[in-house]
C-alpha cells in the first residue's frame with residue numbers, strides 16, 4: 001500500500017518536473033526572441049533608430065534601409 005502511494009507520488013513528481021522544464025524552455029526562448037526584437041540600433045547613415053529585427057546587417061553595422069547601406 002505504501003509502495004503504491006510512493007509510486008504514484010513519483011510519477012506525479014516526474015510529470016511535474018517534465019511540465020515545469022518545458023515551461024521554462026518556452027519562456028527562455030520567448031525572452032531571447034523578445035530581446036532581439038527590442039534592441040534598438042542606430043543607422044550610421046541617417047541616425048534613425050530601428051529594431052535589430054528590421055535592420056540590415058552589413059560589416060557588423062545595422063542600416064535602416066538598402067539606401068542607407070549603399071550611401072554609407
Ligand SMILES: [Zn+2]
Pocket residue numbers: 043044045046047048063064065068
Ligand atoms: Zn538610415
